[in-house]
Amino acid sequence: xxxxxxxxxxxxxxxxxxxxxxxxxxxxxxxxxxxxxxxxxxxxxxxxxxxxxxxxxxxxxxxxxxxxxxxxxxxxxxxxxxxxxxxxxxxxxxxxxxxxxxxxxxxxxxxxxxxxxxxxxxxxxxxxxxxxxxxxxxxxxxxxxxxxxxxxxxxxxxxxxxxxxxxxxxxxxxxxxxxxxxxxxxxxxxxxxxxxxxxxxxxxxxxxxxx
Amino acid sequence: xxxxxxxxxxxxxxxxxxxxxxxxxxxxxxxxxxxxxxxxxxxxxxxxxxxxxxxxxxxxxxxxxxxxxxxxxxxxxxxxxxxxxxxxxxxxxxxxxxxxxxxxxxxxxxxxxxxxxxxxxxxxxxxxxxxxxxxxxxxxxxxxxxxxxxxxxxxxxxxxxxxxxxxxxxxxxxxxxxxxxxxxxxxxxxxxxxxxxxxxxxxxxxxxxxx
DNA sequence: GTCATATTATACCGAAGGGTAGTTAAATAT
DNA sequence: ATATTTAACTACCCTTCGGTATAATATGAC
Numbered sequence: 001x002x003x004x005x006x007x008x009x010x011x012x013x014x015x016x017x018x019x020x021x022x023x024x025x026x027x028x029x030x031x032x033x034x035x036x037x038x039x040x041x042x043x044x045x046x047x048x049x050x051x052x053x054x055x056x057x058x059x060x061x062x063x064x065x066x067x068x069x070x071x072x073x074x075x076x077x078x079x080x081x082x083x084x085x086x087x088x089x090x091x092x093x094x095x096x097x098x099x100x101x102x103x104x105x106x107x108x109x110x111x112x113x114x115x116x117x118x119x120x121x122x123x124x125x126x127x128x129x130x131x132x133x134x135x136x137x138x139x140x141x142x143x144x145x146x147x148x149x150x151x152x153x154x155x156x157x158x159x160x161x162x163x164x165x166x167x168x169x170x171x172x173x174x175x176x177x178x179x180x181x182x183x184x185x186x187x188x189x190x191x192x193x194x195x196x197x198x199x200x201x202x203x204x205x206x207x208x209x210x211x
Numbered sequence: 212x213x214x215x216x217x218x219x220x221x222x223x224x225x226x227x228x229x230x231x232x233x234x235x236x237x238x239x240x241x242x243x244x245x246x247x248x249x250x251x252x253x254x255x256x257x258x259x260x261x262x263x264x265x266x267x268x269x270x271x272x273x274x275x276x277x278x279x280x281x282x283x284x285x286x287x288x289x290x291x292x293x294x295x296x297x298x299x300x301x302x303x304x305x306x307x308x309x310x311x312x313x314x315x316x317x318x319x320x321x322x323x324x325x326x327x328x329x330x331x332x333x334x335x336x337x338x339x340x341x342x343x344x345x346x347x348x349x350x351x352x353x354x355x356x357x358x359x360x361x362x363x364x365x366x367x368x369x370x371x372x373x374x375x376x377x378x379x380x381x382x383x384x385x386x387x388x389x390x391x392x393x394x395x396x397x398x399x400x401x402x403x404x405x406x407x408x409x410x411x412x413x414x415x416x417x418x419x420x421x422x
Numbered sequence: 423g424t425c426a427t428a429t430t431a432t433a434c435c436g437a438a439g440g441g442t443a444g445t446t447a448a449a450t451a452t
Numbered sequence: 453a454t455a456t457t458t459a460a461c462t463a464c465c466c467t468t469c470g471g472t473a474t475a476a477t478a479t480g481a482c
Contacts, residue, residue, distance in 0.1 A: 013428080013429075013478075013479060013480095014428090014429065014430095015429080015430080031335070032335070032336070033332050033333065033335070033336070035246035035247075036246075036333075036336055038468080038469060038470085039469070039470060039471080040468095040469075040470095048430090049430065049431060049432085050470090050471075050472090051429085051430070051431075051432095051471090051472075051473095052429070052430060052431085054470090054471065054472080055428090055429070055430085056429095059470080059471080060469095060470065060471090116390060117331070117332055118332065120328070120390070120393060120394060121244050121328060121329065121332045121393075122244065122247075123393075123394075124242070124243070124244070125243075125244070125247055133394060133395070137394075165407075168404070168407075169407075169411070171387075172383075172384060172387035172388075172391070172404075173383060173387065175386070175387045175390045175391070176382075176383035176384065176386045176387045177383075179327060179331070179386045179390060180383070180386070182331055182332075182334075183331060183334075183344060183348070184344070193379070193383070196376075196379075196380075196415075200380070200411065200415070203411075203414065204407075204411070220449095220450070220451095220457080220458085221449070221450040221451060221456060221457045221458070223447065223448040223449050223450095223457080223458050223459040223460075224448075224449060224458085224459075225458090225459065225460095226459080226460080249438080249439060249440080250439070250440060250441080251438090251439075251440095259460090260460065260461055260462085261440090261441075261442090261461095262441090262442075262443095262459090262460070262461070262462095263459070263460060263461085265440090265441065265442080266458090266459070266460085267459090270440080270441080271439095271440065271441090
C-alpha cells in the first residue's frame with residue numbers, strides 16, 4: 001500500500017505526488033499492457049527515475065497493484081456514481097453504461113478496461129493481482145444488491161424484482177462493453193448499447209415493458 | 212502460413228506433425244499468456260527444440276498467429292457447429308453457449324478464450340494479431356446472419372425477427388462468458404448462463420415468450 | 423552549523439529471453 | 453554410392469529488462 005499521507009519529518013522531500021504519478025502509470029499499463037510497460041518507459045512517462053519509482057512503490061508488480069487500486073477508486077467509482085445519481089433504475093443503468101462507454105472508448109485515455117484487459121490476463125502469474133480479483137466480485141455484488149434493494153424500497157422497482165438475475169446480466173453486459181472497446185469498437189456503438197443494456201437488465205429483473 | 216501439405220521431396224522428414232505441435236502451443240499460450248509463454252517452455256512442452264520451432268514457424272509471433280488460426284479452426288468452429296446442428300434457434304443458441312461454456316471452463320484445458328483473453332491483450336503490439344481481429348468480426352457476423360436468415364426461411368423464426376439486434380447481443384453474451392471463465396467462474400455457473408443467454412437473444416430478436 | 427534522514431541521479435548488474443550459427447543426421451535424386 | 457536437400461541438436465549471442473549500489477542533494481531537528 002502506498003503512503004499517501006504527506007509526512008513532514010526529516011529527509012529530503014518528494015518532488016512528486018504519488019497519486020499524480022499513479023494516474024500516469026495507469027495510462028501506461030492501460031495502453032501497453034503489463035509486460036510491454038517496461039520500467040524505463042514508466043519512469044520516462046512519469047518524469048521520475050527508476051530508483052525513485054522503486055523507492056516509492058517497491059516493485060513493478062507493487063506499482064501495478066497500486067495503479068489498480070487507484071483505478072478502482074477513480075474510474076470504477078465514477079461509473080457506479082453515475083448509476084446512483086439517477087432518479088430511476090432505468091435511467092441509472094443507462095447512465096452507468098454511458099459512463100462506462102466513455103471510460104472504455106472515450107478520448108484522452110487508452111481503450112478498454114484496465115482491470116479486464118490488462119490485469120485479468122496476468123492474474124495467473126501475479127499473486128497480488130489475483131488477490132484483488134478475489135475480493136472484487138463480492139464487493140461489486142454487495143454494492144449492486146444494496147442499490148437495487150434501495151430502489152425497491154423507494155418503490156422505483158416492484159417487490160418481486162429479481163435482483164440476482166439483474167445483477168448477473170448487468171455485470172455480463174458491462175464486461176462485454178469493455179472487451180468490445182478494447183477490440184476497437186467506437187464510442188457511438190457502445191453508447192447505443194448502453195440504451196439496450198439498460199433495458200435488458202430491467203427485463204431480466206422482471207420488468208417486461210420498457211419502463 | 213504454415214505448410215500443412217505433406218511434402219515428399221528430398222531432405223530429412225519432420226519428426227512431428229505441425230498441427231499436433233500447434234495444439235500443444237495453443238495450450239501453452241492459453242495457459243500462460245503471450246509473454247509468459249517463453250520459447251524455451253514452448254519447446255519443452257512440444258517436445259521440439261527451439262531451432263525446430265523457429266525453422267517450422269518463423270518467430271514467436273508467427274507461431275502464435277499459427278496457433279490462433281488453428282484455435283479458430285477447431286475450438287471456435289466447434290461452438291458454431293453446435294449452433295447449426297440443433298433443430299430450433301432456441302435450442303441452437305443454448306447448444307452454442309453450452310459448448311462455449313465447456314470450451315472456456317471445462318476440464319482438460321486452460322480457462323477462458325485464447326482469442327479474448329490472450330490474443331486481444333497483445334493486439335496493440337503485434338500487427339499480425341491485429342490483422343486477425345480486423346477480419347474476424349465481419350466473418351462471424353456473416354455466418355450468424357446466414358444462420359438466422361436460414362432459420363427465418365425455414366419458418367423457425369418469424370419474418371420480423373430482428374437479426375442484427377440478436378447477433379449483437381449474442382456476441383456480447385458470448386464475450387462475457389469467456390471473460391468470466393478466465394476470472395474463475397465455474398462450469399456449472401456458465402452452463403446455467405447458457406440457458407439464460409439463449410432466451411435473451413431470442414427476446415432481443417423480438418420473440419417475447421420463451422419459445 | 424551539524425547530524426540524521428529521506429530522495430534523487432548516474433551508472434551499473436545479473437538473469438532471462440528471443441533468436442541463430444554451425445554441425446550432425448536422415449531422407450530423396452541421380 | 454554420392455550429392456543434395458531439409459531437419460535436428462548443441463551451444464551460443466545479444467538485447468532487454470527488472471532491479472540496485474553508490475554517491476550526491478535537500479530537508480527537519482537540535
